[in-house]
Structures are given as structure tokens and as C-alpha cells.
């Protein structure tokens with residue numbers, strides 16, 4: 001087993017024993033496939049956790065760079081350690097803070113990204129959406145994970161008072177991105193469901 005695989009497995013075990021949610025297998029395989037196929041090099045991630053998905057994204061593409069936002073300080077510190085241990089610390093810009101605020105700062109700075117992995121607070125996807133769209137470069141892709149919310153989106157009877165707001169907001173995000181004519185968007189029901197939305201080629205000359 002390679003050192004890389006060994007390290008990734010250790011991270012997965014750490015996440016499990018510390019109840020830290022990380023991306024599921026089929027979903028991260030889909031992410032890596034898109035990155036390779038489209039030759040994307042400049043990634044933005046909302047929700048770093050301990051750096052598991054970020055490390056897999058960076059190792060799917062030579063010369064790629066990742067900017068990733070995490071608001072939980074101990075997870076952010078664990079991610080910093082993991083990127084360093086695996087030798088990818090010079091390819092990552094880890095940002096500690098609330099994604100809502102940090103996205104606005106990034107947008108103002110004029111940075112663009114060709115692949116955006118949206119994996120942060122599920123009730124906020126809809127409010128992040130206009131900022132993410134503005135920061136997406138030509139032919140770029142937004143990949144939004146967990147859009148089915150563990151079955152809540154498809155089974156109205158499971159929705160309780162506690163999770164109603166999040167479910168309504170996620171449904172609004174799904175409806176908005178799927179209807180946006182600037183994107184070719186698909187909802188894939190693998191794992192917890194993910195939307196892959198690729199900007200259409202501009203037809204202006």
C-alpha cells in the first residue's frame with residue numbers, strides 16, 4: 001500500500017472516530033473524474049473539515065491549487081497538519097472563518113476558480129450561490145454535495161420542525177441551479193446526492 005493511501009485511510013478513520021462528516025466514496029470519485037477530464041486546476045472548497053476531500057482533489061491533478069474555507073478551528077488546524085504531512089501545503093490556501101463572509105472577500109478580490117466543491121452548511125447553499133457563480137471561470141463547474149439531505153428532499157414526511165428551514169432552502173437551491181440557463185446541470189442520486197453544474201460555453205463573439 002502506498003504512503004498516500006495509508007495516510008488517506010488514517011484520515012478517514014480519524015474522521016469516523018471524531019464524528020466529522022467527510023465526502024463519501026462514489027462522490028469523491030466523481031469529483032476526481034471531473035477534475036481530470038476537464039483539466040481543472042484552480043479549486044475552491046466550502047467546508048474543508050480535516051482536508052480529506054481537498055487532498056484527494058489536489059492529488060487528482062498535477063499543478064492544481066486549492067482555496068478552502070472552514071469555520072471550525074480545530075478542524076482547520078487538523079487540515080493544516082494533514083496538508084503539510086502529505087506534502088501539499090504549498091498548493092493550498094486554507095481560510096479559517098465563516099464561508100458567508102469569506103466568500104464575499106474572495107469575490108471582491110476578483111479571484112476566479114474553475115472547480116467549486118460546495119460541501120459546507122447545507123442551509124446556506126442558496127445564499128452562497130450568486131457569489132459562487134460570479135467566481136466561476138469560463139467552462140467551470142460547481143459541484144454541490146449532499147443535496148438530498150439524507151432523504152429529506154425526497155420524503156416530505158421525514159421533515160420535522162427542526163429541519164424544515166434547511167430543507168426548504170436546499171429545495172430552493174436545487175430548483176434555482178437546475179433552472180439556471182447559464183448551466184448544464186444534473187442531479188446525481190448516488191450517495192447523498194450531488195449536483196454537477198457546468199457553465200455553458202459563451203455564444204457571444
Ligand SMILES: C[S@@+](CC[C@H](N)C(=O)[O-])C[C@H]1O[C@@H](n2cnc3c(N)ncnc32)[C@H](O)[C@@H]1O
Pocket residue numbers: 021022023024046047048049050051052053054069070071072075097098099100119120121
Ligand atoms: C461535510 S463537512 C466537509 C467535509 C470535507 N469537504 C471532506 O469531504 O473532507 C462540512 C464542513 O463545513 C464546515 N462548516 C459549517 N458551517 C460553515 C461555515 N458557515 N463556514 C465555513 N465552514 C463551515 C463544518 O465545520 C464542516 O467541517
